[in-house]
Amino acid sequence: MFRKKEWIAMLLAGGQGSRLYALTRNLAKPAVPFGGKYRIIDFPLSNCVNSGIDTVGVLTQYQPLVLNDYLGNGEPWDLDRSNGGVHVLPPYQKSSGSDWYRGTANAIYQNINFIDRYQPEYVAILSGDHIYKMDYSKMLRVHKEKGADCTIAVLDVPLEEASRFGIMSADEEGTIYDFEEKPKEPKSTLASMGVYIFSWECLRRYLTEDEADPKSSNDFGKNIIPKMLAAGQKMVAYPFDGYWKDVGTIDSLWEANMDLLNPNVPLVLGDADWKIYSRNPVMTPHFVHPGATVQNSMITEGCEVAGVIDFSVLFAGVTVQQGAIVRDSIVMPGAVIEEGAVVEYAIIGENAVIGKGARVGVRPENIIDKDQWGIAVIAEGVHVGAGAVVAAKAMVDQDIAGEEC
Amino acid sequence: MRENATLGIIFSNVHDEQLGVLTEKRTTGSVPFGGRYRLIDFTLSNMVNSGVEDVGIIAKSNYQSLMDHVGNGKDWDLARKRGGLRILPPFGHANSGIYRGRLEALFGAMSFIRHSLSEYVIIADGSLIANMDYEKILAYHEETGADITVVYQKETLNGEIVPDTALLDLDESGRVTGVRLGNQFHGEQNSYLDVCVMKKNLLERLVSDLSSRNLYSFSRDLLQGSVGTLHIQGYEFTGFARKVCSLKSFYASNMELLSQDVRKALFLKERPIYTKVRDEPPARYGLSASASNSFVADGAVIEGRVENSIIFRGVKIGKDAVVKNSIIMQGSTIGEGANLDYVITDKNVLIKDSRILMGFATYPVFIAKGSIV
Numbered sequence: 189m190f191r192k193k194e195w196i197a198m199l200l201a202g203g204q205g206s207r208l209y210a211l212t213r214n215l216a217k218p219a220v221p222f223g224g225k226y227r228i229i230d231f232p233l234s235n236c237v238n239s240g241i242d243t244v245g246v247l248t249q250y251q252p253l254v255l256n257d258y259l260g261n262g263e264p265w266d267l268d269r270s271n272g273g274v275h276v277l278p279p280y281q282k283s284s285g286s287d288w289y290r291g292t293a294n295a296i297y298q299n300i301n302f303i304d305r306y307q308p309e310y311v312a313i314l315s316g317d318h319i320y321k322m323d324y325s326k327m328l329r330v331h332k333e334k335g336a337d338c339t340i341a342v343l344d345v346p347l348e349e350a351s352r353f354g355i356m357s358a359d360e361e362g363t364i365y366d367f368e369e370k371p372k373e374p375k376s377t378l379a380s381m382g383v384y385i386f387s388w389e390c391l392r393r394y395l396t397e398d399e400a401d402p403k404s405s406n407d408f409g410k411n412i413i414p415k416m417l418a419a420g421q422k423m424v425a426y427p428f429d430g431y432w433k434d435v436g437t438i439d440s441l442w443e444a445n446m447d448l449l450n451p452n453v454p455l456v457l458g459d460a461d462w463k464i465y466s467r468n469p470v471m472t473p474h475f476v477h478p479g480a481t482v483q484n485s486m487i488t489e490g491c492e493v494a495g496v497i498d499f500s501v502l503f504a505g506v507t508v509q510q511g512a513i514v515r516d517s518i519v520m521p522g523a524v525i526e527e528g529a530v531v532e533y534a535i536i537g538e539n540a541v542i543g544k545g546a547r548v549g550v551r552p553e554n555i556i557d558k559d560q561w562g563i564a565v566i567a568e569g570v571h572v573g574a575g576a577v578v579a580a581k582a583m584v585d586q587d588i589a590g591e592e593c
Numbered sequence: 594m595r596e597n598a599t600l601g602i603i604f605s606n607v608h609d610e611q612l613g614v615l616t617e618k619r620t621t622g623s624v625p626f627g628g629r630y631r632l633i634d635f636t637l638s639n640m641v642n643s644g645v646e647d648v649g650i651i652a653k654s655n656y657q658s659l660m661d662h663v664g665n666g667k668d669w670d671l672a673r674k675r676g677g678l679r680i681l682p683p684f685g686h687a688n689s690g691i692y693r694g695r696l697e698a699l700f701g702a703m704s705f706i707r708h709s710l711s712e713y714v715i716i717a718d719g720s721l722i723a724n725m726d727y728e729k730i731l732a733y734h735e736e737t738g739a740d741i742t743v744v745y746q747k748e749t750l751n752g753e754i755v756p757d758t759a760l761l762d763l764d765e766s767g768r769v770t771g772v773r774l775g776n777q778f779h780g781e782q783n784s785y786l787d788v789c790v791m792k793k794n795l796l797e798r799l800v801s802d803l804s805s806r807n808l809y810s811f812s813r814d815l816l817q818g819s820v821g822t823l824h825i826q827g828y829e830f831t832g833f834a835r836k837v838c839s840l841k842s843f844y845a846s847n848m849e850l851l852s853q854d855v856r857k858a859l860f861l862k863e864r865p866i867y868t869k870v871r872d873e874p875p876a877r878y879g880l881s882a883s884a885s886n887s888f889v890a891d892g893a894v895i896e897g898r899v900e901n902s903i904i905f906r907g908v909k910i911g912k913d914a915v916v917k918n919s920i921i922m923q924g925s926t927i928g929e930g931a932n933l934d935y936v937i938t939d940k941n942v943l944i945k946d947s948r949i950l951m952g953f954a955t956y957p958v959f960i961a962k963g964s965i966v
Contacts (some may be wrong), residue, residue, distance in 0.1 A: 208945070219885035223874070223875070224874065224875030225875055225891070227872070245795070263667070264872075279818075283882050296642035316906050379637070421810070445722075449877075457875075458873065458874045458892060458894075458907075460859070464874070465872050466870075468870045468872070470865040470866075470867055471860075472627070472628070472629070472856065472860045472866075473627070473629055473887075473888045473889050473890035473903075473904070474876065474889055474890075475851075475853075475856065475887070476884040476885060476886065476887050476889065476899075477885070477886065477889050478885050478886040479885065480884070480885065481879055481883065482812075482878045482882065482883070482884050483879070483880060483881070483882055483883070484878060484879060484880045484882075485877075485878050486874075486875040486876065486878075487875055487878065487889070488875040488879050488891060489629070489875075489890065497878075501875070507925050
């Protein structure tokens with residue numbers, strides 16, 4: 189009934205993204221809007237399709253409504269297939285009891301039946317919260333050439349940042365001989381990108397063993413990888429030198445969006461041979477009113493711009509009224525910036541309204557105590573009243589009354 | 594409305610000759626419009642938004658771009674098992690050439706029409722720019738008990754030549770008492786918008802009857818010819834509607850999109866205009882870019898200055914280039930320092946650095962598809 193597949197992908201999309209606070213109140217991190225018309229999950233999903241993977245299991249757990257809705261039948265990514273395609277895999281009740289996904293490895297373990305149906309030789313395990321463009325098929329070729337049991341994509345990071353990642357030590361051949369999850373004193377600068385290719389038969393065995401170990405936290409980085417390494421399985425590091433960014437924090441999410449405006453950053457969204465697909469809103473081209481100023485910005489369809497836009501990313505259907513100023517900011521779908529409002533160094537959530545003359549965020553040069561400075565965040569649907577002031581670094585998840593009220 | 598109670602028929606080739614250069618390699622229906630659309634998107638979306646989910650598009654010639662655009666209809670939600678979208682290319686009779694008129698085209702599509710179980714049929718041109726609720730027209734049709742309901746718009750004509758014009762004379766009850774055909778009229782008139790509704794079996798009867806007498810024009814032979822024998826009722830459409838039937842009306846109706854009122858009348862949240870999805874990234878503006886009073890689609894990269902213009906998907910405008918009062922279609926590139934005023938470039942045109950092209954409001958310069966200037 190199910191045709192055998194050489195490889196399939198499992199996309200871990202259950203993360204809450206708690207460090208994005210207000211932005212992930214009602215949706216999982218992979219569903220957070222990014223880059224004008226995308227959501228974070230578009231990147232790994234498009235990478236899969238562009239790499240020739242036509243079967244993707246998406247593991248969801250935290251606030252899956254938006255994500256489920258967004259993925260739908262997978263048509264925007266060409267993943268509406270009768271054999272394969274995209275499958276949303278939430279935790280489910282079994283005859284032996286029910287369980288949430290306890291860790292990344294446990295999430296895959298609970299879906300062994302799904303994977304087995306396709307009898308794949310290889311399984312790619314991906315995480316749903318990174319921005320990058322990568323050809324997984326090249327990585328698979330290396331996996332096969334080296335006869336590896338597990339291949340881990342690695343990025344050379346600055347030494348001072350290395351302790352935030354899983355750090356690998358590899359010999360000249362790329363064979364990994366040491367792995368440490370978030371080490372205090374990193375021995376190398378090769379950081380795991382959270383992209384793995386496993387030979388399924390081998391992974392299946394380790395998942396089953398790991399599940400039987402009550403002390404394990406059922407996590408790839410903490411348990412599976414160290415166990416495989418200790419048992420002498422062939423582990424290979426696959427170096428990647430393109431753009432890659434973990435958008436797990438407010439600052440990194442803001443930065444990654446701003447990177448799109450920087451011509452020197454090697455993340456091109458428009459190249460025809462590696463498109464990033466997304467579910468398109470049905471909207472008109474954007475309209476720039478007479479008297480508006482738009483510079484060094486990205487503007488998506490459905491926007492109406494009458495104010496000043498500088499170094500900003502406007503998502504679909506955003507309105508910026510006359511006299512309003514948006515600088516160094518991200519304005520998510522459907523938000524309205526009313527007349528004379530000023531938005532600087534801020535992230536404005538979906539459908540939020542910034543009232544007339546309100547001020548959100550502060551430029552770093554206009555603040556004396558630099559510790560008080562940061563990106564201001566307005567959560568989805570929040571209404572900031574006319575004339576209200578939102579400080580730098582503030583995290584607003586409730587309506588703020590305006591002056592006239 | 595009952596499911597598939599109405600069959601939709603769209604003509605995609607009607608103004609091919611009048612549009613000239615624009616339809617050299619495509620049908621009227623697939624002429625690009627408004628930054629990201631094709632003309633047929635409006636009629637096709639109206640069908641879907643009015644609950645018509647069984648639609649045939651009659652094509653005559655050059656319909657490759659049309660097929661490429663509509664595909665299996667999924668972007669309009671018309672990829673269906675029950676009904677859905679069908680392209681109806683010419684049906685080759687031994688003695689038939691290419692259709693001479695809409696009526697003849699309907700005759701060629703007769704087997705498709707007969708096959709449908711729908712009670713009503715709505716027939717519309719794929720070159721009308723309007724957001725029209727056909728459900729209201731159908732309701733009016735049932736209410737008045739008419740045999741045929743034709744949609745018109747009140748217009749003041751100034752004697753300009755508009756090809757393929759049909760004007761309606763109405764009595765107080767809105768019943769059509771006369772149809773005048775021509776291409777040059779004056780004064781306050783009721784212009785037929787090439788949208789009509791009737792029972793499907795009436796259409797079948799009329800088409801086979803008239804065809805057997807070698808008649809081929811829908812407006813002359815079917816409408817004008819039936820005024821005395823059938824109850825033809827006029828339905829006034831009061832929203833925004835433009836027939837695109839010449840290069841001039843093509844330019845003018847594009848430019849009208851720069852008016853907020855027009856955009857509000859055409860692009861309604863609850864009745865969206867669908868089009869083919871192209872997966873372009875958002876539009877990008879460079880450091881020295883400026884834009885004013887312009888409609889800009891995704892995928893555009895703007896480094897220069899844009900004023901009063903329609904910029905399609907994937908257009909690139911170089912540094913210090915100035916584009917004014919122009920329509921730049923998909924994939925065209927305007928080189929650094931180039932200066933364009935009243936210009937229409939078709940798809941994939943390259944205007945090299947520092948070139949200067951100037952037309953005039955009543956006579957815009959047209960650059961053919963794929964040209965290099």
